Amino acid sequence: MSISDKTTSRMKFRLNFVIFGALLLAAVYVTYQMFVVSVRESEKYQALAYSQQFRATTITANRGAIYDQNGQVLAQSFTVYTVFVDPTTFRERDQGETTTLTHELADGSEVETEYDRENEIVTTLSESLSIAPEKIRELLGKSNAYQVVAKEVEKETALSIIDWMSELGISSVGITPTAKRYYPQNDLAANVIGHQGYGRDGEYGGIYGLEAYYDDYLTGVDGRILTARDATGAEIQYDRKLSYDAEDGASLYTNIDTTIQYYVEKALETANRSNNPKDRSCAIVMNAKTGAIYAMATEPDYDPNYPADIYDEATAAILSGLETVLSEEDYLARKQEAWGKQWTNKAISSLYFPGSVFKVITGSAAIEENAVSLNDTFYCNGATTVDGIPFRCWTTHGGHGTQNFVEAMTNSCNPAFVKIGQQLGAKLFSQYFDAFGLTQKTGIDLPAEATSIYAPYERMTPVTLASSSFGQTNKITPIQMICAYAAVVNGGNLVTPYIVDRIVDCDGNVIKKFTPTIKRQVISEETSQIMRQTLETVVTVNSGSNVYIKGYHIGGKSGTSQKLDENPEGNTYVSSYCAFYPAEDPEIIMLVMVDEPQNGLYYGSAVAAPVVAEVFTEILPYLGYYAEYTDEELENLEVTVPDVEGAELETAEATLKSLSLEYEVIGEGSTVVQQVPSRGNSMPRGCSVILYTEEDYEEQWVEVPDISGYSLERANKKLSSLGLNLRPLGGAAHKSGAECSGVTNYEVGSVVQKGTIIEAYFLINDETG
Structure with missing residues (x-):
């Protein structure tokens, strides 16, 4: 054997060895990848295959409602939907394409119907969402892949569109659900109910009040509709589709009584206006034997429908002045501090x-x-x-x-x-x-x-x-x-x-x-x-x-x-x-x-x-x-002003006298044509009713005086001199040392008819009681 023959043999051996080694490495690599796909990361690739073979549409579960003890709604949720189109997918799969569907008639025969996919999309969305066809075509012609057609679409309409999409295999139209929380009583019991938002963990849910405390009960389980897709991504038209119904959250029936809550908040607001507390005020009404809370309020409060708004006027004014002075980070910190205080149940x-x-x-x-x-x-x-x-x-x-x-x-x-x-x-x-x-x-x-x-x-x-x-x-x-x-x-x-x-x-x-x-x-x-x-x-x-x-x-x-x-x-x-x-x-x-x-x-x-x-x-x-x-107490009870308009003057006078009410007659007529105050008002015995007896009478008008700081006797004397009636409010009004804290039903300086009832609050300013 020549030297050249030996060289050729060695080269062939080396070449075969390299080829065999490469094939062996390739086999090992393929085997390893098969192991990765089938065993180690099987769930990942199964999910990927699943996502390519099926299309899932989420049906959002409604959050449970919150009611007062009488069934009045304090908080409720409903699912709304956003309908969008994908112009890119539309051009690839729907534009210029048709779909033929077979329908069974009542007699058992079948008929085929051909649909122009583009016209079907435009017509269905236009009719379902009450949007002009031209607007739909404009959105389909956009270059971006996501174009919103309508927001806050009702559930019934959204589900009908989903059924239509499934029937025709439409994949260029999409629907995303959103749960919308609504507080119909606005700010009533806001600090008790709380609201929803993003917590520190980044999860969306209840973050204050009952919304937070009972979040696990209130939160429902979303449902899904699964439809199959072909290799191109289009939905396969077949009768059977997997559907998992949404399970709405549980509802809370509280001990809160909205009527009691309303009166508490109304009185607390009045106190805040009168006393301007620096650090808010609060009130609780409770069953003394059971602990059931009938009302709980903090003032100023907020509207949980718009929790990010600042409702305390002084705080809002301060923040407004700081917006251009502080850095964005510092301003946000101050605003978050204001939110925390506003949402806190004092x-x-x-x-x-x-x-x-x-x-x-x-x-x-x-x-x-x-x-x-x-x-x-x-x-x-x-x-x-x-x-x-x-x-x-x-x-x-x-x-x-x-x-x-x-x-x-x-x-x-x-x-x-x-x-x-x-x-x-x-x-x-x-x-x-x-x-x-x-x-x-x-x-x-x-x-x-x-x-x-x-x-x-x-x-x-x-x-x-x-x-x-x-x-x-x-x-x-x-x-x-x-x-x-x-x-x-x-x-x-x-x-x-x-x-x-x-x-x-x-x-x-x-x-x-x-x-x-x-x-x-x-x-x-x-x-x-x-x-x-x-x-x-x-x-x-x-x-x-x-x-x-x-x-x-x-x-x-x-x-x-x-x-x-x-x-x-x-x-x-x-x-x-x-x-x-x-x-x-x-x-x-x-x-x-x-x-x-x-x-x-x-x-x-x-x-x-x-x-x-x-x-x-x-x-x-x-x-x-x-x-x-x-x-x-019976001797000092107020009386209800009777209706004497249209009565003979003598009859009217006798009626008022029987109730221990005084009267003043203006005019020369014999019949009462108007009275001040009008019927139905409450006033103390001894007050006076103005009786007009002529149609073309000239009304008597006087200015409401400031009687703040007056004793009951002095205030009564002042108002009587002007032809006005005093209705004192407050349990201590007749107590020695009580002073008027101000007129409550009219602005000082406003002009009212002679005979008008002026309501004023009297109180004892000490620590007794």
Whole structure:
């Protein structure tokens, strides 16, 4: 063998070896890829194949609704759809193409129908969505792949379009569902209901209020419609398609009563306008025995339909001024801070010093432990000193002198309650503070309930005990305070407050029912009865307080606390009032808290009590509680102005006299042609009705005066001199020292007819009641 032959053989061997090695590597690679596709990443490729073979259309589940106790809708959802076209797909698969479908007739025969796909798309979308055909053709001619045809399309219309798409195999038209949340009552109970949005985890859902707390129940399960697609991506026309129905979320039926909620918010708004609180106000109406919440409000509030709007005018003005001054990042931070404050439920998330409202806790514990009796006396000369620290009474007139327990509560005397706290002792005080639920959250079914800040027994000094006894030192939430107060007057039972009564699935089945929960009995029924009687005396003593309502036996206590942790000078205040009805067997309890009133008044009895009075005046008759008047109250009841228009003058005069109403006749006629005020108005006995007896009479007009700060007698005299009638409002209107806080039904300076009824609120500006 020659050298050249040996070389050729070696080269062939090497070549064969390289080829064999390459084939072996290729085989290994293919085997590995088959392993990857079939085993390791099988789910990924199965999903990819699935997406190529099938088309899935999501049917969005509706979020469950939220109702009040009477079935009024507070929040509801409905699915709307966006219809779009894909011009690129249209040009590839539909433009200039036809589709032939076979339909079976009634006699069993079959007929073929040919459809022009382009005309079919234009005609169907135009007729279904009430859009001009030219607009549809314009969108189909665009270069972009996604063109919106219509938004917020109703479900029935969307589903009919989906069926049409499936029948003709149309893939250039698409539909995406969107669930739209709607709050038909707008801002009513907004801070209780909450709203939806994107949370910190990036997920969309409830982020405040009931929407957040019960999000898992409210959220439904989306459905799907699956249709097969051919190799080109077009839908295969066949009768059977997979359909998975959406399962709507469960609905909440709450204890909220929209009527009560409305009156609470209306009264709270009035208080805000009058007192301009720096840090908002809140109110709670609760069943004193069960803990069911009938109303809960924070003012200013917001409209959950548009939660990003800033509704507090002062805050909105500040943000408007900062928009061009701050960086985009800093401005967004300030706006987020404003949103957080606006959406927060003050009744459960804000801590405050309860002030003298807390005296019912100290007092009931002391009575229960026999640390004091109703006959014990307490002397007040205006101040008392503990370890060198003076504790002053609110009165500036030398103190209350000698007083018993009921009088000390009625006078809201701080030195007296310092003494009561000392006689109870730090250990028992701390035990009852805990027993009344003030060291723990109440467990209300709402998110973001705050935890109280308090001095535990181990750190309680004589000075701390003294200030704690009348509601300073310890910061609690309004919901804690009303629950503790309810325990004082309902027989001693500490209840868990709750908003939702039951949860109902989409088929109407009750899947969860909530019942009243009594945590413990804190005081005895005997002590509770003593406290009920004492707190009714607080309201009725000396002819009434600012929360007194004729014909109703109400118990209550005011509170005025200083925000010493924020302002050591002590000139920033929180005004509050807690009242219950009926006094002898409480069913309804209400707490009002106004945080830092700015317009001069700050005592709880002057700022918060009128809110309670206004609400109780409306809701007690609504709830079926009717006034039962004493003989004295009957004598002072208002009368309803009768209809005497068209009556003979003598008859009209006799009718008015029988109701103890005065009258003034204008004209020379013998028949009444007009009266002022008109029939149906309420006014006190002794007021005057103007009787016009001539058709061409000249009406008498006068200007409404400013009577702010006037006593009842002085205001009556001023208005009478102008021919106007005074209708005093407020339980303390006839009490010595009551002053007018302003006219409520007309603007000062406006012009009204002579004889018009002027309504004005009178109140006592002190800490009693």
